[in-house]
Amino acid sequence: MRRWNGWGEATTVVELPAQGAGFLAERLGVGRVLPDATLEEALARVPASRLAAHGLYSIEPHDRLLHARGQSLPDWLALREGAPGLYPDAVAFPDSAGQIRQLLALAQTQDLCLIPYGGGTSVAGHINPPDSVRPVVTVSLARMNRLLDLDEHSLLATFGPGASGPQVESQLRARGYTLGHFPQSWELSTLGGWVASRSSGQQSLRYGRIEQLFAGGTLETFAGPLEIATFPASAAGPDLREVVLGCEGRFGIISQVKVRISALPADERFYGVFLPDWSQALQAIRQLAQARVPLSMLRLSNALETETQLALAGHPQQIAWLEKYLALRGAGVGKCMLTFGVTGNRRQNALSLSQARQHLKAFGGVFTGTLLGKKWAQNRFRFPYLRENLWNAGYVVDTLETATDWSNVDNLLERIEQSLRAALAAQGEQVHVFTHLSHVYGEGSSIYTTYVFRPAADYPATLARWQALKHAASQTIVDNGGTISHQHGVGKDHAAYLLREKGALAIDTLQALSRHFDPAGRLNPGTLLQE
Ligand SMILES: Cc1cc2nc3c(=O)[nH]c(=O)nc-3n(C[C@H](O)[C@H](O)[C@H](O)COP(=O)(O)OP(=O)(O)OC[C@H]3O[C@@H](n4cnc5c(N)ncnc54)[C@H](O)[C@@H]3O)c2cc1C
Known part of the structure; x- marks a missing residue:
C-alpha cells in the first residue's frame, strides 16, 4: 500500500545508518522531530465537498486527501501535519478518452476546474488544488494504464x-x-x-x-x-x-x-570511478560528453556529496578500506565519485568501457570496477525512501535542479550552494548542501543539488525555512543563467520565476495557447502560468 503522507510503498524502509546520523548531527546539530498527524486526524480535517455525488467522480474524503498534494517539501510538511489546507472537491478516475471528454463537458455545465493527475509525484506543486470559487475535480488517469x-x-x-x-x-x-x-x-x-x-x-x-x-x-x-x-x-x-x-x-x-x-539490451553494466578533485572531474566528464563516448548514464558527485554518500552508505569498515586504497592511488580528500553505465551489446559495451576508462585515467581517475555501480543500480529507486527515516531522525531533505552551459556550470553550482548555505544564517541554522551532475550534454549539464536542514519549532516555521531556502536558490538560478528546471517542471513553486527566464512575449504566447484550448481557464489554474 502506498504511504499517504510520504514516499512510496509503506513496506519499503531504508534505514539511516548510525554513522550517517552522526555525520548529520556533526554538521547540523541534533535533529528535531515534529509530531506526525495520523491518517484519522488528517481525514477528520477534510471539509465537506462542494459537489454532490456523481457517477463520474468520488467525493470520498479518503480519495480527496490522497489527491490533495504531491511530493514537494511543502507537500510533505502539509501531509505530515495532516493539514493540506486545500483539497479537491472530487476525484475522477476515467477509464477512456470518452470519459475524459464527458468530464470536460461536465466542467463546462457545472463550472468546475479540472486537475489532470498522473502519479502525483510532482515536486513543484503541480497538482495542488487552487484556492478557487469553482469546485475542483482532480482527474486521476490511473485506470488508463494499458x-x-x-x-x-x-x-x-x-x-x-x-x-x-x-x-x-x-x-x-x-x-x-x-x-x-x-x-x-x-x-x-x-x-x-x-x-x-x-x-x-x-x-x-x-x-x-x-x-x-x-x-x-x-x-x-x-x-x-x-x-x-x-x-x-x-x-x-x-x-x-x-x-x-x-x-x-x-x-x-x-x-x-x-x-x-x-x-531490450543484451548487456548492461555500471561502474564506479573516483577522480582526485572537482576541477579535474568536471573537465573529464565535459570532454567525455563532447567526445560522444556512448555511455548510458553518468553521474558525478562533488566532493561533499561523495563524502555524504560514503557516510550514509553504512558499512564503515569497508568504506574506510576503500578510502585508504583511493588515497594511496591519489584520490584522497576532495575526491569526487563518478558512476557511469554502458548499455547495449557486449562488444559495443567493451569498447565504450575501454574508451571511458582510458579517458578518465588521463584525469587521475581511479577505477573501482562494478561494485559501486551495482550498488547504484540496486538502490536507484530507493534513495527517496531515506527521506522517511531522515524525518524520523529530525532532518528535512529537499532537492532542486537546473541546467546551464558548460562555461557556466561551475559558477552556477557554486552560487546555488552558497545561496542555500547562507539562507538560514540569520536563524543561526546550518544547511548541509551537496551536488551532482547527472544529465550531460555536448553544450552543458544539469545541476542537481540536495540540501538538508533541521525543522524549526513547528510546521509553519519549518515551511518558512524552506521558503527562504527555495527562494534564495531559485532567484540565484534565474539571475545566473540557469533554467528554473531541467526536469521537475514549473508547477506552482517555480511559476513566479518563469517570466525572468522566458520573457514577457513568451509568457503571453503561452497564455494565448492556454486561452485557445481552455477559454474559461478551468484546467489546472496557477500551474505553469501564474493567475
Ligand atoms: C522521489 C522523486 C524523484 C524524482 N525523480 C525525477 C527524475 O529523476 N526525473 C524527473 O524528470 N522527475 C523526477 N521527479 C519529479 C516527477 O516524478 C516528475 O515530474 C514526473 O514526470 C511527474 O509524473 P507524474 O505522473 O507523477 O505526474 P503528476 O505529478 O501527477 O503531474 C505532473 C504534471 O503533469 C500533469 N499531468 C499528469 N498527467 C497528465 C495527463 N495525462 N494529461 C495532462 N497533464 C497531465 C499534471 O496536471 C501536473 O501538472 C521526481 C519526484 C520524486 C518525488
Whole structure:
C-alpha cells in the first residue's frame, strides 16, 4: 500500500545508518522531530465537498486527501501535519478518452476546474488544488494504464497516459522491448505525467529525455481533441508535440501517448570511478560528453556529496578500506565519485568501457570496477525512501535542479550552494548542501543539488525555512543563467520565476495557447502560468 503522507510503498524502509546520523548531527546539530498527524486526524480535517455525488467522480474524503498534494517539501510538511489546507472537491478516475471528454463537458455545465493527475509525484506543486470559487475535480488517469498498440516494425508503442513506470516496462519487457525512461520516481510516476512535465530519466544519455521518446498522441481539450500523428521527422511547420510537452495539464488532458521504444539490451553494466578533485572531474566528464563516448548514464558527485554518500552508505569498515586504497592511488580528500553505465551489446559495451576508462585515467581517475555501480543500480529507486527515516531522525531533505552551459556550470553550482548555505544564517541554522551532475550534454549539464536542514519549532516555521531556502536558490538560478528546471517542471513553486527566464512575449504566447484550448481557464489554474 502506498504511504499517504510520504514516499512510496509503506513496506519499503531504508534505514539511516548510525554513522550517517552522526555525520548529520556533526554538521547540523541534533535533529528535531515534529509530531506526525495520523491518517484519522488528517481525514477528520477534510471539509465537506462542494459537489454532490456523481457517477463520474468520488467525493470520498479518503480519495480527496490522497489527491490533495504531491511530493514537494511543502507537500510533505502539509501531509505530515495532516493539514493540506486545500483539497479537491472530487476525484475522477476515467477509464477512456470518452470519459475524459464527458468530464470536460461536465466542467463546462457545472463550472468546475479540472486537475489532470498522473502519479502525483510532482515536486513543484503541480497538482495542488487552487484556492478557487469553482469546485475542483482532480482527474486521476490511473485506470488508463494499458499498452494499446505495439508496432514492432516501427518500434512505436501506444499507451494509456496513466501507465506508471513499472506498468510501462512490464508490458514492454514481456514483448522484448524497453522504453528506457527511468526517473528516480519511476515506481509511481506515469507516462502522461512525464510528457506533461518534460521528465528526464537516469539513462537519458542512451535513450533520450521524454521529449525524444514522445512520438505523438492525443490531447483532449475544450476546443476538441488535438491529434498528433507520428513521423520519424517532419519539416511541416512547428512541431505540435512541443505544445503537449511541458503543458503541465494547462492545455488539455493527454488521453493517449505514442512512444519510441528500443529492443531490450543484451548487456548492461555500471561502474564506479573516483577522480582526485572537482576541477579535474568536471573537465573529464565535459570532454567525455563532447567526445560522444556512448555511455548510458553518468553521474558525478562533488566532493561533499561523495563524502555524504560514503557516510550514509553504512558499512564503515569497508568504506574506510576503500578510502585508504583511493588515497594511496591519489584520490584522497576532495575526491569526487563518478558512476557511469554502458548499455547495449557486449562488444559495443567493451569498447565504450575501454574508451571511458582510458579517458578518465588521463584525469587521475581511479577505477573501482562494478561494485559501486551495482550498488547504484540496486538502490536507484530507493534513495527517496531515506527521506522517511531522515524525518524520523529530525532532518528535512529537499532537492532542486537546473541546467546551464558548460562555461557556466561551475559558477552556477557554486552560487546555488552558497545561496542555500547562507539562507538560514540569520536563524543561526546550518544547511548541509551537496551536488551532482547527472544529465550531460555536448553544450552543458544539469545541476542537481540536495540540501538538508533541521525543522524549526513547528510546521509553519519549518515551511518558512524552506521558503527562504527555495527562494534564495531559485532567484540565484534565474539571475545566473540557469533554467528554473531541467526536469521537475514549473508547477506552482517555480511559476513566479518563469517570466525572468522566458520573457514577457513568451509568457503571453503561452497564455494565448492556454486561452485557445481552455477559454474559461478551468484546467489546472496557477500551474505553469501564474493567475
Ligand atoms: C522521489 C522523486 C524523484 C524524482 N525523480 C525525477 C527524475 O529523476 N526525473 C524527473 O524528470 N522527475 C523526477 N521527479 C519529479 C516527477 O516524478 C516528475 O515530474 C514526473 O514526470 C511527474 O509524473 P507524474 O505522473 O507523477 O505526474 P503528476 O505529478 O501527477 O503531474 C505532473 C504534471 O503533469 C500533469 N499531468 C499528469 N498527467 C497528465 C495527463 N495525462 N494529461 C495532462 N497533464 C497531465 C499534471 O496536471 C501536473 O501538472 C521526481 C519526484 C520524486 C518525488
